[in-house]
Amino acid sequence: MKSKVYFVSVNDCNDLDGVNKKLRILLDKSKVLDFLSKKSKVAVKVHFGEEGNTGFVRAEHLRVICDLVAKRGASAFLSDANTLYRGRRLNSQDHLELAHEHGFTKSVTGVDVIIPDDTKKDDTTAVEINQKWIKNAKVARLFVDTEALVVVSHFKGHILTGFGGALKNIGMGCATREGKLAQHCDVAPVVHSDRCIGCGACGSICPAGAIVLKNKKSAVDALKCIGCASCLAVCPTMAMFIDFNAGEKVQYKMAEYALAVLKGRKNQTGFINFAVRINKECDCWSMENPRIAPDVGILASSDPVSIDKASFDLVNKACGKDIFKAVHPEEDGIRQLKYAQEIGLGSLDYELIEL
Ligand code: SF4
Numbered sequence: 120m121k122s123k124v125y126f127v128s129v130n131d132c133n134d135l136d137g138v139n140k141k142l143r144i145l146l147d148k149s150k151v152l153d154f155l156s157k158k159s160k161v162a163v164k165v166h167f168g169e170e171g172n173t174g175f176v177r178a179e180h181l182r183v184i185c186d187l188v189a190k191r192g193a194s195a196f197l198s199d200a201n202t203l204y205r206g207r208r209l210n211s212q213d214h215l216e217l218a219h220e221h222g223f224t225k226s227v228t229g230v231d232v233i234i235p236d237d238t239k240k241d242d243t244t245a246v247e248i249n250q251k252w253i254k255n256a257k258v259a260r261l262f263v264d265t266e267a268l269v270v271v272s273h274f275k276g277h278i279l280t281g282f283g284g285a286l287k288n289i290g291m292g293c294a295t296r297e298g299k300l301a302q303h304c305d306v307a308p309v310v311h312s313d314r315c316i317g318c319g320a321c322g323s324i325c326p327a328g329a330i331v332l333k334n335k336k337s338a339v340d341a342l343k344c345i346g347c348a349s350c351l352a353v354c355p356t357m358a359m360f361i362d363f364n365a366g367e368k369v370q371y372k373m374a375e376y377a378l379a380v381l382k383g384r385k386n387q388t389g390f391i392n393f394a395v396r397i398n399k400e401c402d403c404w405s406m407e408n409p410r411i412a413p414d415v416g417i418l419a420s421s422d423p424v425s426i427d428k429a430s431f432d433l434v435n436k437a438c439g440k441d442i443f444k445a446v447h448p449e450e451d452g453i454r455q456l457k458y459a460q461e462i463g464l465g466s467l468d469y470e471l472i473e474l
């Protein structure tokens with residue numbers, strides 16, 4: 120059966136008031152928040168953007184969403200789990216400060232930001248799913264325990280998964296650092312020394328201290344590597360390689376993690392994708408991150424697979440080609456969606472309703 124995906128077009132993402140007007144129409148007509156019950160607590164999963172990143176969904180739009188949650192008698196808070204790589208979102212205190220610096224303050228959004236601390240046992244949980252790759256998914260407890268979940272995602276490119284939307288926001292985004300490592304652990308790159316010019320760019324960016332220069336050639340310590348793929352992106356001579364079958368595995372594991380987070384929440388989660396400021400890389404990216412597509416719009420659905428497939432189709436239609444394949448030719452991001460459908464997360468078949 121086809122899932123419904125609602126859509127409003129956006130021409131200029133910098134017109135925050137104009138975008139918010141469209142967002143209200145979308146949330147009102149799609150009824151994507153109507154599953155919320157009165158007095159329920161609602162975790163709104165967002166990505167606050169790494170320091171230096173400008174692609175993340177703006178706090179002003181979260182205000183609209185949280186106000187509409189409140190209008191239904193429920194109360195929202197914003198949340199994201201800490202990262203695996205070293206940056207401003209590695210621990211809960213820095214992550215919270217960065218969220219505030221990026222505008223996610225109570226005066227802007229009307230709600231609190233809660234960052235779970237996965238160094239505390241009480242903030243983490245294991246969800247048994249017994250899938251092909253993951254048996255027990257390690258996720259931040261609040262995404263599982265909070266009565267309702269609303270997932271607000273920025274749709275954009277991604278170096279390992281081709282693109283990232285709702286599935287990535289839940290599967291990777293709600294995992295603890297241990298869970299993120301479980302998803303990335305097959306991705307340690309190797310250096311082709313004949314191409315390496317010893318510039319050191321990879322070692323400077325590596326968040327795990329996994330790269331050393333020996334005899335003016337870099338080498339990766341696979342035991343330290345956390346599989347973030349940042350070194351691939353900065354190497355000027357394309358000397359770093361990963362086994363792209365490993366990238367494929369990340370997509371499968373990520374889908375299984377999404378299954379864990381959504382366990383018991385079928386049709387009880389609202390998904391909102393912002394297909395605007397569509398960059399080559401994800402919102403964890405702190406360096407130059409070129410736009411690869413025009414602004415397309417905002418989508419809403421209760422099906423995470425359909426909303427990502429519809430986002431993918433709309434962006435590619437606007438570009439006149441598969442832009443994600445064009446910028447990340449080694450990755451086929453559709454794998455994550457096909458596998459997500461296979462394990463029962465949703466449907467690739469959707470009905471697009473333009474409002
Ligand atoms: S993928 Fe590269 S940058 Fe990332 S942790 Fe491994 S060696 Fe370091």
Ligand code: SF4
Binds near residue numbers: 315321337353359
């Ligand atoms: S960035 Fe590339 S060329 Fe520079 S040291 Fe690392 S592997 Fe070698």
